[in-house]
Amino acid sequence: xxxxxxxxxxxxxxxxxxxxxxxxxxxxxxxxxxxxxxxxxxxxxxxxxxxxxxxxxxxxxxxxxxxxxxxxxxxxxxxxxxxxxxxxxxxxxxxxxxxxxxxxxxxxxxxxxxxxxxxxxxxxxxxxxxxxxxxxxxxxxxxxxxxxxxxxxxxxxxxxxxxxxxxxxxxxxxxxxxxxxxxxxxxxxxxxxxxxxxxxxxxxxxxxxxxxxxxxxxxxxxxxxxxxxxxxxxxxxxxxxxxxxxxxxxxxxxxxxxxxxxxxxxxxxxxxxxxxxxxxxxxxxxxxxxxx
Amino acid sequence: xxxxxxxxxxxxxxxxxxxxxxxxxxxxxxxxxxxxxxxxxxxxxxxxxxxxxxxxxxxxxxxxxxxxxxxxxxxxxxxxxxxxxxxxxxxxxxxxxxxxxxxxxxxxxxxxxxxxxxxxxxxxxxxxxxxxxxxxxxxxxxxxxxxxxxxxxxxxxxxxxxxxxxxxxxxxxxxxxxxxxxxxxxxxxxxxxxxxxxxxxxxxxxxxxxxxxxxxxxxxxxxxxxxxxxxxxxx
Numbered sequence: 250x251x252x253x254x255x256x257x258x259x260x261x262x263x264x265x266x267x268x269x270x271x272x273x274x275x276x277x278x279x280x281x282x283x284x285x286x287x288x289x290x291x292x293x294x295x296x297x298x299x300x301x302x303x304x305x306x307x308x309x310x311x312x313x314x315x316x317x318x319x320x321x322x323x324x325x326x327x328x329x330x331x332x333x334x335x336x337x338x339x340x341x342x343x344x345x346x347x348x349x350x351x352x353x354x355x356x357x358x359x360x361x362x363x364x365x366x367x368x369x370x371x372x373x374x375x376x377x378x379x380x381x382x383x384x385x386x387x388x389x390x391x392x393x394x395x396x397x398x399x400x401x402x403x404x405x406x407x408x409x410x411x412x413x414x415x416x417x418x419x420x421x422x423x424x425x426x427x428x429x430x431x432x433x434x435x436x437x438x439x440x441x442x443x444x445x446x447x448x449x450x451x452x453x454x455x456x457x458x459x460x461x462x463x464x465x466x467x468x469x470x471x472x473x474x475x476x477x478x479x480x481x482x483x484x485x486x487x488x489x490x491x492x493x494x495x496x497x498x499x500x501x502x503x504x505x506x507x508x509x510x511x512x513x514x515x516x517x518x519x520x521x522x523x524x525x526x527x528x529x530x531x532x533x534x535x536x537x538x539x540x541x
Numbered sequence: 542x543x544x545x546x547x548x549x550x551x552x553x554x555x556x557x558x559x560x561x562x563x564x565x566x567x568x569x570x571x572x573x574x575x576x577x578x579x580x581x582x583x584x585x586x587x588x589x590x591x592x593x594x595x596x597x598x599x600x601x602x603x604x605x606x607x608x609x610x611x612x613x614x615x616x617x618x619x620x621x622x623x624x625x626x627x628x629x630x631x632x633x634x635x636x637x638x639x640x641x642x643x644x645x646x647x648x649x650x651x652x653x654x655x656x657x658x659x660x661x662x663x664x665x666x667x668x669x670x671x672x673x674x675x676x677x678x679x680x681x682x683x684x685x686x687x688x689x690x691x692x693x694x695x696x697x698x699x700x701x702x703x704x705x706x707x708x709x710x711x712x713x714x715x716x717x718x719x720x721x722x723x724x725x726x727x728x729x730x731x732x733x734x735x736x737x738x739x740x741x742x743x744x745x746x747x748x749x750x751x752x753x754x755x756x757x758x759x760x761x762x763x764x765x766x767x768x769x770x771x772x773x774x775x776x
Binding site for chain 2: 412415416418419422423425426427428429430431432433434
């Protein structure tokens with residue numbers, strides 16, 4: 250019984266990272282109807298920038314992480330402005346291919362700057378384990394889940410309550426109608442990319458502390474799994490991304506614990522196939538709403 | 542002249558939809574563009590709002606050219622549109638839809654008097670303000686679309702097919718509201734397929750046919766013109 254609970258908690262740990270990254274996919278899709286395949290590489294850039302600030306500049310962890318997150322937010326905005334915005338009225342497939350191009354560009358740029366060899370990610374924070382009854386949860390797991398959940402609550406409040414958040418929801422529902430309200434869609438899209446990339450950077454730091462080896466292609470796998478999480482929950486729906494992320498993490502962890510470590514990725518990708526066959530709009534997905 | 546459109550040409554890709562349309566709206570007027578489906582009425586409104594870029598032509602609002610401005614800038618100048626098909630935000634509440642209508646007024650504006658005046662015109666919206674807009678009836682959604690456009694305090698309001706899909710009683714109600722808005726000092730550019738109703742409230746009218754103005758004049762003169770009645774009003 251305890252093993253099961255521990256496996257589930259481990260699943261929630263990695264799942265909360267997937268959820269944070271999945272939010273970026275789903276928010277961007279909600280606003281510009283684009284799957285940003287370069288989103289996973291933002292994780293990698295975030296990890297490298299934070300690593301540089303930690304080792305070369307010898308900054309304290311909190312400041313290095315904060316700057317890494319800000320850098321990624323700026324990167325997300327820049328990528329959208331430079332690569333995606335000119336294609337906004339182009340056929341969808343052109344933008345989609347461009348996101349893959351940006352992904353390769355980021356991977357190769359980092360490879361040139363830092364070398365392709367994986368590097369250890371220095372963790373200089375020690376968090377004491379948390380005991381709940383007879384269970385001991387590692388401090389890192391506890392903090393990761395806590396940070397992810399708090400960020401999701403904050404994001405939900407932002408989107409529900411603030412003027413910018415409401416503009417985001419309006420743009421996501423009807424771009425032209427939002428423009429007729431006086432919403433500047435360029436600003437709204439930039440804010441969306443900034444938030445998505447910042448959340449991915451937080452995910453990156455949490456991920457790198459759990460799997461402390463970073464390389465230029467490290468973003469591919471968590472990026473892909475987060476994308477599946479977003480599809481699983483219902484692409485374009487924020488609570489769906491959170492739910493999908495947690496479910497993916499738990500599914501992965503249980504497969505590792507009870508079936509086989511090698512099979513865990515296969516199970517995760519199998520979930521995608523099943524979702525696409527059974528409910529392509531995702532768990533929380535709606536059918537296209539009819540006009541009355 | 543509050544709004545003047547001169548030799549406007551608009552294309553969708555290779556297909557030209559508007560072939561040199563000119564018209565104007567004076568302050569305080571109700572002007573209507575009438576014509577059959579596909580005549581280009583909605584295309585013209587979308588172009589004025591900046592959602593489409595004209596291929597050629599000039600659009601002036603209060604003596605400043607607006608045809609190369611982004612849509613949100615045009616709204617800020619006081620030129621609002623309630624679009625065809627209502628286009629309310631179905632997943633947002635009635636209140637949030639109205640808030641979006643007041644988006645250009647910024648965060649700190651005190652909107653309670655604006656809400657009051659919209660709720661006075663549309664009491665049903667007040668009853669349903671916490672409901673998701675997608676759950677409203679067709680008539681209520683149209684009220685919301687107009688109320689939303691009024692929240693930004695426009696000087697010129699463009700209404701695209703406000704009576705579409707509504708029962709005769711609701712059509713009467715919508716046109717009563719249009720008259721009321723006009724009496725409150727809002728200049729109105731009305732696009733309608735229900736030409737008879739449109740002509741009954743309008744000062745002047747332009748008849749569009751496949752992207753061209755084929756007739757223009759006082760709205761009352763159209764009602765008496767037998768040829769116009771037969772050709773354009775289906776009477």
